[in-house]
Amino acid sequence: MNTDTTHEIVVLGAGYAGLIATARLARYTRKSDTRITVVNPSSRFTERLRMHQVAAGQKLTDFRIPDLLTGTGVEFRQGVATAIDTTGRQVRLDDGAVLHYDTLVYALGSTTDTSIVPGAADHAWTLNDPRTAHHFSERLPEIAAAGGTVTVCGGGLTGIEAAAEIAEAYPALTVELVSAAELGAMMGDKARAHLNRALDRLGVVRRVGVKVDKVLPDAVRLDTGELVGSDLTLWTTGVRVSPLATESGIATTAQGLIITDSTLRSVSHPDIHAIGDAALVRQPWGQLHGTCQSGVVTADYTATVIARLLRGKAPKPLRFGYFHQPVSLGRKDAVVQFTRADDTPARWYLTGKAAVIYKEQVSGTPPVAAKMSRYVKMPVQLSKGGRATRKVA
Numbered sequence: 001m002n003t004d005t006t007h008e009i010v011v012l013g014a015g016y017a018g019l020i021a022t023a024r025l026a027r028y029t030r031k032s033d034t035r036i037t038v039v040n041p042s043s044r045f046t047e048r049l050r051m052h053q054v055a056a057g058q059k060l061t062d063f064r065i066p067d068l069l070t071g072t073g074v075e076f077r078q079g080v081a082t083a084i085d086t087t088g089r090q091v092r093l094d095d096g097a098v099l100h101y102d103t104l105v106y107a108l109g110s111t112t113d114t115s116i117v118p119g120a121a122d123h124a125w126t127l128n129d130p131r132t133a134h135h136f137s138e139r140l141p142e143i144a145a146a147g148g149t150v151t152v153c154g155g156g157l158t159g160i161e162a163a164a165e166i167a168e169a170y171p172a173l174t175v176e177l178v179s180a181a182e183l184g185a186m187m188g189d190k191a192r193a194h195l196n197r198a199l200d201r202l203g204v205v206r207r208v209g210v211k212v213d214k215v216l217p218d219a220v221r222l223d224t225g226e227l228v229g230s231d232l233t234l235w236t237t238g239v240r241v242s243p244l245a246t247e248s249g250i251a252t253t254a255q256g257l258i259i260t261d262s263t264l265r266s267v268s269h270p271d272i273h274a275i276g277d278a279a280l281v282r283q284p285w286g287q288l289h290g291t292c293q294s295g296v297v298t299a300d301y302t303a304t305v306i307a308r309l310l311r312g313k314a315p316k317p318l319r320f321g322y323f324h325q326p327v328s329l330g331r332k333d334a335v336v337q338f339t340r341a342d343d344t345p346a347r348w349y350l351t352g353k354a355a356v357i358y359k360e361q362v363s364g365t366p367p368v369a370a371k372m373s374r375y376v377k378m379p380v381q382l383s384k385g386g387r388a389t390r391k392v393a
Contacts, residue, residue: 005033006033006034006035007032007033007034007035007102007103007310008034008035008037008099008100008101008102008103009025009029009034009035009036009037009101009102009103009104009105009306010036010037010038010039010091010099010100010101010103010104010105011025011036011037011038011039011104011105011107012039012081012091012104012105012106012107012108013039013040013106013107013108013109013276013278014038014039014040014045014065014076014107015046015048015107015109015276015295016048016049016276016292016295016296016299016366017107017109017275017276017277017295017296017298017299018038018040018105018107018108018109018275018276018299019038019045019065019068019299019366019367019370020295020296020299020300020303020366020369020370020373021105021107021275021299021300021302021303022036022038022069022072022074022105022370023068023069023072023074023369023370023371023373023374024299024300024303024304024373025105025303025306025307026069026072026073026074026373026374027072027303027373027374028303028304028306028307029306029307029310030073032307032310032311034310035075036072036073036074036075037074037075037076037077037099038065038069038074038075038076038077039077039078039079039080039081039091039093039099040065040076040077040078040079041078041079041080042065042078042129043064043065043066043076043078044062044063044064044065044130045063045064045065045068045367046129046130047060047063047363047366047367048127048292049292049362049363049366050363051127051130051133051158051162052127052133052158052161052162052165052166052328053165054127054130054133054134054137055125055127055133055136055137055162055165055166055234056137056140056162056165056166056168056169056170057137057140057141057169058169060130061367063367067371068367068370068371069370071374072373072374077093077097077099079093079094079095079097080093080094081093081094081108081244082094082244083244083247083248084104084244084245084248084250085248086248086249086250086269086272088100089101089102089104089271091104101271102271103271103272103273103306103309104271104272104273105272105273105274105275105302105306106245106250106258106266106272106273106274106275106278106279107274107275107276107278107299108241108242108244108245108278109241109276109277109278109295110239110240110241110277110278110290111126111128111239111240111241112126112127112128112235112236112237112238112239112240113237113238113239113240114126114235114238115238115240116237116238117212117213117214117215118213118214118215119214119215119216120153120212120215120235122215123215123216123217123233124153124215124233124234124235125232125233125234125235126234126235126236127158127162127234127236136232136234139232140166140169140170140173140232141170143173143231143232144170144172144173145172146231147172147173147174148173148174148231148232149173149174149175149176149228149229149230149231149232150166150173150174150175150176150230150231150232150233150234151175151176151177151178151220151228151230151232151233151234152166152175152176152177152178152234152236153178153212153215153220153233153234153235153236153237154178154179154235154236154237154238155177155178155179155180155181155182155183155206155208155237156179156236156237157325157327158236159177159179159234159236159237160177160183160184160195160199160327160329161327161328161329162234162236163175163177163199163204164198164199164202164204164328164329164330164333165328165330165331166234167199167202167203167204167330168202168330168331168332169330171203174203174205175202175203175204175205176204176205176206176207176228176230177199177204177205177206177207178207178210178211178212178220178222178228179206179207179208179209180209180210180211181208181209182208182209183195183196183199183206183208184196184327184335186325186337186343186344186345187325187335187337187345187349188337188345188346188347188349190349191335191336191337191345191349191351194335194349194351195327195329195335198329198330198333198335199329202329202330207222207228210222210223210224210226211223215233215235218230218231220233239277239290240255240256241255241256241257241277241278242256242278243256245258245274245278249268250266250268250269250272251266251267251268251269252280253280256278257274257278257279257280258272258274258278258279258280259280260273260274260279260280260281262317262318263305263315263316263317263318264279264281264298264301264302264305264318265305273302273305273306275295275298275299275302276290276294276295276298276299277290277295279298281294281298281318281320283318283319283320283321283341285321285341285342286342288320289343291322292362292366293322293323293324294320294322296366296369297320298318298320301318301320320341321340321341321342322339322340322341322342322343323338323339324336324337324338324339324362325337325338325339325343325345326355326358326359326362326363327359328356328359328363331356332356333351333352333355333356334350334351334352334355334356334358334359335349335350335351335355336349336350336351336355336358336359337349338350
């Protein structure tokens with residue numbers, strides 16, 4: 001039990017949402033009697049937006065979470081949360097340590113779900129962490145030298161970026177991209193046409209409108225019964241979140257997302273704020289889906305909410321609208337589809353070098369924003385969605 005007057009804030013997870021929330025909390029509460037602790041399994045900040053680059057053999061900047069938070073007064077704890085005692089307001093870590101909290105920020109994010117298709121967990125690789133992506137990349141030179149095949153399962157933005165990156169880095173490889181839905185279906189016609197031209201140029205073989213129903217050591221089997229030979233299989237489809245919230249008695253969806261109110265506080269435990277991929281967040285136009293774009297916005301918003309609550313002020317509901325869909329197509333090409341608040345395509349889009357520069361700025365912003373938060377408030381939200389977020393749900 002916490003016996004002093006210091007308000008203890010614990011942040012679980014230091015991905016995009018958790019890191020931004022922590023940095024902004026340190027800034028917004030610096031005049032308050034608060035102590036902030038952030039917990040993460042690794043001291044290295046994982047740039048999820050760049051995991052496809054790691055998979056293709058590129059080396060990223062080694063951002064360390066304690067370094068990004070230097071000067072903020074935040075305590076970094078390396079570890080994994082294994083239990084949350086919502087009555088005693090305590091978090092137990094895998095090393096046996098127990099952290100007390102007055103306010104908990106739940107930002108554990110999500111991972112690729114390899115349980116949905118037989119064999120995926122045993123025979124496919126994922127981009128869930130840099131070490132796995134790096135080990136995947138180490139296999140590519142040998143397979144390319146033998147003229148082998150890499151199969152990317154999942155035609156979402158991650159799968160598209162990974163297929164393009166690998167094909168560009170290793171032209172001798174055959175890169176197969178399997179997707180149940182049309183590639184770039186969320187884009188407008190012109191942006192989608194550019195995406196497909198880029199994949200044509202890179203020689204990516206697309207199998208669209210089919211699903212993988214089994215992953216084998218040297219092949220994937222499609223729901224048509226066809227076997228596609230594969231020397232290396234990358235799994236990029238399906239999402240799952242940690243079961244920790246559900247196991248701790250916090251109100252969640254069937255998928256494990258924490259159900260939140262209009263200020264992103266748990267409907268069952270208001271002292272718990274959920275952000276990023278781990279939260280069920282609704283807006284008048286619909287439900288947020290997991291992206292860095294929405295993750296960093298919910299993070300900054302939640303830091304503001306907590307700061308207001310500590311000052312005895314009522315928070316305003318979240319207003320958010322999507323703004324863009326930036327997609328890299330190797331190192332020399334990209335496409336950016338600008339969107340309406342509900343993430344449907346708007347009229348404008350970028351391609352080529354302009355899109356490459358734009359995408360690079362988007363990918364590089366979160367760690368810079370976290371590091372600079374102690375000096376200035378760097379913007380993380382490009383759109384509040386305008387009228388769309390003021391409609392009656």
